[in-house]
Amino acid sequence: MPTIPVVCTWRSHVSPWSFLAYATLFCMFFLIYFIAFAARWQVPNKAFGSFTQIDTEDDTDLVYEKKRWEQVPPPPTKDKTQSKKGGKSHGHDRDCQPHHRVVYVKVPKTGSGTVASILDRYGWSHDLTFAVPKHENNFDPPFNKSQVYRWKSFENGFDMLTNHAGYNRYDMLAMVPNATFLTTIRDPVKQFESAFTYFGYADQLGLTNEKDPMEAFLRGAEEQEYVMKLSYGQWMSRNGQIKYLGLDRKKQEMPFYIERRIKQLSHELDLVILTDYLDESLLLLRRLLCWTMDDILYISKNVRSTSYRYNVTNKVADMIRKWNSADMRLYDYFNRTLWNKVERYGSHFQKDLKEFRRRKEKLNQQCIEEMIEDPGESKRVVELIVKKENEGKCHDWILTPRQFIKMKRHRMRHLAMEIGDYPDTT
Template identity: 40%
Template sequence: MRRHLLFVYLVLLGALVVLLTMDRVERSNGRRRYRATKPRFNVEVVSSPHEEYAPSTVTPEEGNLCIPWRKIVFIKTHKTASTTTNTIIQRYGYLKNLTFILPRWSHIFNEKEHFTSRQVFRSTRWLAEGEQQPEFDIMAGHFRYNRPEVHRLIPNAMYITILRDPVKRFESAFGYYEVAKQLGLGRKENPLDTFMKYPNRFMRKDMNMKFQLRNGMMFSLGFEEQYYGDESMIESKIEQLANELDLVMLSEYYDESLLLLKDLLCWDFEDIHYIPKGYRSERLRNPMSPELRGRIQSWNKADAMLYDHFNRTFWKRVEAYGPSFEEDLAYFRHRQEEFVNECIDPQKLRTIQGKEDALVLRENASMLCRVSYYRVFTFITDLKLKALEEDNPDSPRLKTLREEGVENLGLGKRFYNAKEINISQTVQ
């Protein structure tokens, strides 16, 4: 009888330990892996003509266990802090050995045409030569959004993008792409103001990055230029995107956006640490009066409507996160400051193409710092190089890729020493 009671007592004690474990929040390392309550996000998916591509689930869960999401699509917009965000996602996949969809040429897909699988690195293998299509995990970069084609390559993915106030984004694009220089407006007191007085006159067909000089965010998200003046078509496109995208980040609230990203994908705080990828040179900035802002807003009407919609829904997502949002945000910002101090030399800056000032790594920076410092091109070049090395170490394309340069990767010993994560075995 006593043995029987002892057995019952031990079973009950074990059950209590399990329940306490399931309800714990690991504050020491910032991990929130187990939940005894339902997910914070409980977003109702509105029925629409685009229901086939409606957001997956808001949080990937099996019972109460939160599982990190592997399938991720990041639609990179221009001049929105998207490069920093892109490298956060690339770093995650890189360190976790996930499989990437890479662009066939350079470090971007075809930005002017809607995405197709023919823009993918080595796609001829399964399109023409009959090989089985690989199972991809991540697509992150500049491409023109085409949901059916992307869905075919990465089914059941989380779709994420980032937006910025359209007036600020346009001013940034105008300066960064040196439009004044292209149009011979460099001697004007305010080239941006001159351009916005007669924008249609200046929009020449041969202008570099022309597609980003009116409603650039909507263009990247697949909207057609002929409908820029059609408010009903703009609203229809925004409704489509609202039903297809799992998270729309805002660059003005970048840390808040990353906290929502972490929660959506069931990541850890260290997964969203970042090193900003550049600050635009002062010489490429233009002053803006209230009148000029108004003209830019009108010229970019589709982008303005897009931003207004997702600015409203963003704060609903923050509210749905729950009462711990501000506490978690303060905790993340503290850890982020520590991470940047650990990685970056505060006494140095470097200039990139004369357009932006970039931070500089400390000489003794850890491998995690170095991987976090890589730009989009660095990741893509190295991933392509690895794929070719696996196929044929003597491939002539290897020489070309090596000549293009893989910044600071150290192709001999590529290990993240702190956790012994091998970052040289990414599968293609």
């Protein structure tokens, strides 16, 4: 038969050793592919570095972030926040030194202005340096170091970053090496109502005549009818908190990606402050940074007038939770971790909390003459009238983040000029 020589000829060219070589190459290729695939799910390891999720509109990349950014030495200037004698400092029950390198991921509409003011006041009074935006009050999300005013002038980085900046750990550590990372989140129902009011969703979509504009929006939002029509604040219209912290919108309905992002944030953030339990959170902040109790005192700012608030019914609250399900998962997780940290604080937590609130009330009585609700149609926040006899003493306590930004930018410009950087273009 004519086919027999063909078959025999083919067999004569394929020896067992050739077959083994081909099989070995195939196995090596498969092994390399498997290792590359498995690396995408690497568990973060603090001892060697961490994998940081960077979500983009097209794909998801894992960037390996070595600890080299955290090993950049601090500026050679004298650290004015350190206690001179060492040992127990600032009334703490353990030996510690105050930390002044802080990155605060200031999530919009979470009441984050109060915390930002606490950090700004501390940094200002201790002559620290700030990474500030070049021109505006906020950084464009996500944060990029090229947005920082005079960043090339400060080779060793800055001490603090406290303005609105979408979470980008890699560039943030480049600007504030060895930083303690903080953020603030809020009950998604309250945060969504605040965003709905601030960005004027009802006005943008012509819903002001509806019986309940927020309910009307949520009904249309389910079909994406209204969301796509928003020209201002669209990015905060759904799951705005977890998006600001790095989860791409395309993944906000995928439980796997949501849970993975939350775990990464739990690994990367040193403290997540809850606005709904602000005083409790600030006590944890005090211990984390080894600050004094007076360092964390505050006077609430930018409190909205009652006329600029929507009445959220139980029905609408349930709709908000469903619409912002990823934010709910984020909030529930860090709500649990907050109380775990409170438990680890020790039995004297309630005593410290009572003392902190006593001092806070005393500060408000010393500084605030009157709080005026609805001071005018052009003003959406409660106006604080400061006691004239204490204006100088209370000045720094009532400054808002918008007022601090001008002061901080002026300081950084002056410091840059001192080291010979005169152009105002970097």
